[in-house]
Amino acid sequence: MHGTRSSTTLPGGRWVPAFAGTTLGVSGAASPRRGRGGSLSVAAPRCHWPLLGSLLVAVGVGALVAAATPPWVAPAEEAARQNPRPADAASLASGREAFRENCATCHGESGKGDGDLAELLDVPVGNLASAEAMAGQSDGTLRWKVATGRFPMPSFAGDLDEQRLWDVVNYVRTLSAPPPAARP
């Protein structure tokens, strides 16, 4: 799928998908009203056809990407890794800070998938606050997913050191934990 994996760099070095830019170009080229003579005016400020077209193309591309996406499964040796960081107050505070800085834009502060960027992505970000979704995943699996990423989720191996990766895992666990009052 040429063109769907383009990215752009934000301050702080993080990349996010640039569907808007890609699809605008595609829709401009495909627009029957604009294609004649190769004089595309995709950037014309008052014309909203390119925008409409890009939205339609984005939806189409999104459906293809979603249909072609296999389940995300960690390698067995990664899934089996033991978490060396106890989920104490220091680890949770560090994980919370890292989560808010790096993850909440997509996953939302509560992890429910309602971050500002989530609705712009063609791939669902999942629900980190769902006990059901999280229960089947070992700490090793979660660490591997955060470290590795999978488009459009970036890899965090370069940004978060090992200790912070485990801190984030510890914090993510708390998002799906029942509130203290509900615990037996």
Ligand code: HEC
């Ligand atoms: C650019 C948006 C984005 C950012 C930033 C992001 N994620 Fe994700 N995340 C996603 C998407 C999209 C998926 C689903 C990927 C897939 O299934 O292919 C995902 C999936 C996950 C999963 C797997 C969920 C499951 O049910 O298997 C975990 C865990 C996760 N993210 C944690 C994090 C953490 C922790 C951070 C911050 C360190 C983070 N993500 C930052 C977009 C993002």
